[in-house]
Amino acid sequence: MRFRSKLIAAALFVVAVGVLILGAGNQAAVRGAQSSFLSLITPFLKSGSALERKFTAFREGLKTLEDLESECRTLRTVNKELSATNQVLRGLESENNRLRNALGYRERSIFKLLPARIIGRDISTWFNQVTIDRGSEDGLRRDMPVLTEDGLVGKTTAVSEHSAVVVLISDESCKVAAVVENSREQGIARGERASSATTPMTSLFFLSKQAGLKPGQRVLTSGVGGVFPAGVLLGAVQEFRVRELDGFASLVPAVDLTTLQDVFVVVSQQK
Amino acid sequence: MFFAVLLSALFGSLVLQHFLGAVPPWGARVFLMPVIFFYGALSLSTNAMLVLAFVCGFFWDILHVQWVDDAMELGVGWSVIAYAVLGALMSGLRPLFLRGRWEVHCLFSGVATSVLVALEYVMLSLRREPLRFEFSPGIWGRILGAGLVALVLSPLVFVVLGYLARLVGHRHYRPERGEDAARGL
Numbered sequence A: 001m002r003f004r005s006k007l008i009a010a011a012l013f014v015v016a017v018g019v020l021i022l023g024a025g026n027q028a029a030v031r032g033a034q035s036s037f038l039s040l041i042t043p044f045l046k047s048g049s050a051l052e053r054k055f056t057a058f059r060e061g062l063k064t065l066e067d068l069e070s071e072c073r074t075l076r077t078v079n080k081e082l083s084a085t086n087q088v089l090r091g092l093e094s095e096n097n098r099l100r101n102a103l104g105y106r107e108r109s110i111f112k113l114l115p116a117r118i119i120g121r122d123i124s125t126w127f128n129q130v131t132i133d134r135g136s137e138d139g140l141r142r143d144m145p146v147l148t149e150d151g152l153v154g155k156t157t158a159v160s161e162h163s164a165v166v167v168l169i170s171d172e173s174c175k176v177a178a179v180v181e182n183s184r185e186q187g188i189a190r191g192e193r194a195s196s197a198t199t200p201m202t203s204l205f206f207l208s209k210q211a212g213l214k215p216g217q218r219v220l221t222s223g224v225g226g227v228f229p230a231g232v233l234l235g236a237v238q239e240f241r242v243r244e245l246d247g248f249a250s251l252v253p254a255v256d257l258t259t260l261q262d263v264f265v266v267v268s269q270q271k
Numbered sequence B: 001m002f003f004a005v006l007l008s009a010l011f012g013s014l015v016l017q018h019f020l021g022a023v024p025p026w027g028a029r030v031f032l033m034p035v036i037f038f039y040g041a042l043s044l045s046t047n048a049m050l051v052l053a054f055v056c057g058f059f060w061d062i063l064h065v066q067w068v069d070d071a072m073e074l075g076v077g078w079s080v081i082a083y084a085v086l087g088a089l090m091s092g093l094r095p096l097f098l099r100g101r102w103e104v105h106c107l108f109s110g111v112a113t114s115v116l117v118a119l120e121y122v123m124l125s126l127r128r129e130p131l132r133f134e135f136s137p138g139i140w141g142r143i144l145g146a147g148l149v150a151l152v153l154s155p156l157v158f159v160v161l162g163y164l165a166r167l168v169g170h171r172h173y174r175p176e177r178g179e180d181a182a183r184g185l
Helices: A002-023 A027-061 A065-102 B002-017 B033-043 B046-063 B078-092 B094-098 B103-127 B137-167
Strands: A108-121 A129-132 A145-148 A151-159 A164-168 A175-180 A186-191 A202-207 A218-221 A233-242 A247-253 A262-270
Touching (some): A002 B046, A002 B078, A027 A129, A027 B002, A027 B046, A175 A202, A175 A233, A202 A233, B002 B033, B033 B046, B033 B103, B033 B137, B046 B078, B078 B094, B078 B103, B094 B103, B103 B137
Parallel strands (some): A151 A233
Antiparallel strands (some): A108 A129, A108 A262, A129 A164, A145 A262, A151 A164, A175 A186, A175 A218, A186 A202, A202 A247, A233 A247
16 A cells, blocks of 8 residues: 555656656746746845845944044045046047937947845856846846946846846856957957856957957957947956967956845846 | 645745855855755655655756756756655665664765755756866865765754754654655655
8 A cells, every 4th residue: 555655656756747847848937937936035035135234234333433434535535536437427428429329320328227236146056146136027127237336247037026136247158248458359258167156257268369368458348249238347357378279368357246235237228 | 744844944945045155165055955855855754755855856946047048058857856866865764864873864965965966067067068077176176065064064954853843743754664655744
């Protein structure tokens, strides 16, 4: 009797796994299931993230009055500098748009950025991902670029109502068309398979053998491919090597992906 | 009742894992879910273990679906099989567990967690182009590190779950006494 019960259970298990594997062929169903599961855990992730932030704030809040005054002074100075730079850039943007218009190009606007918070780090060993607290309700869709004031972070992949998964540029599956600043060298930047949450690694492939890149040269997005806007800082060259068929450079990401907390999602790139 | 406790613990551990950073220097992850599952495999009937394997595998896979050019990198469902096989092996160690010996089971939890991580890496390497199996010290560090962390955590997890089992009046499944799956559940 016990053997029969086990046999039935095993058969049911095989059928259930079969249905699951076959059902996974339907992309819409998997995306739906992923989105629903993400929605299910989002409230817990948000609460946990809020707690974590409170704890960090409390720990960081234990500063002397002198430290706070000094920090306030620095922030005021930076704020003034940024406001001034912003004014100049707005002027340049308007001039740029006017000239592009005159040349018949499509007018470009400043990116529309949506601030987001990281509510969950990647739980996998092999994927470099984070979960943010914005979802389809906030206008997010798949393949939207994510960046910070320092540079490119990655792009959105799975999106649920109130949260989204962002694949980081240190992940092997995240490929970005890139250009080396002040040179004609173009290549594809992508993460390394050995890249981890503690040691994010990005490399630039398909460069010419004669590229001769120097350490410290900046690498920017080229805008080719349509997902990432052009001109966003990716990182700096760490080392250049010539391989059998192409040139290869290892990069130091511009953004510290290990301590990332707040990001911006580019929700619209053009008017 | 204990089955519901284990399910809640699995879900809770899945959420908690989002806040546990990687362990330096190689970036090995802290996996609590497999350890909880292995305790379930020891204390529940085979039928209940299979249900738990299905839930764990599904949770694991659905959270790890990575989309590249509108295609899934790893399919959904393979983890269920991996969990079921490892769970069945753990069930085989039940007699020793019922005699109050936990060392082998803790060791197995660590090894099996490493196996799960390694399996995922092998599948990923098969799926990604160019096809290559890079086994650098960093990769080994993450595979073995995850197992080592699970090995260190498993006694604590086993003690907590054992306490919860006693709290809800759960009796570990003993096949030689002919206890059926319903009691295991």
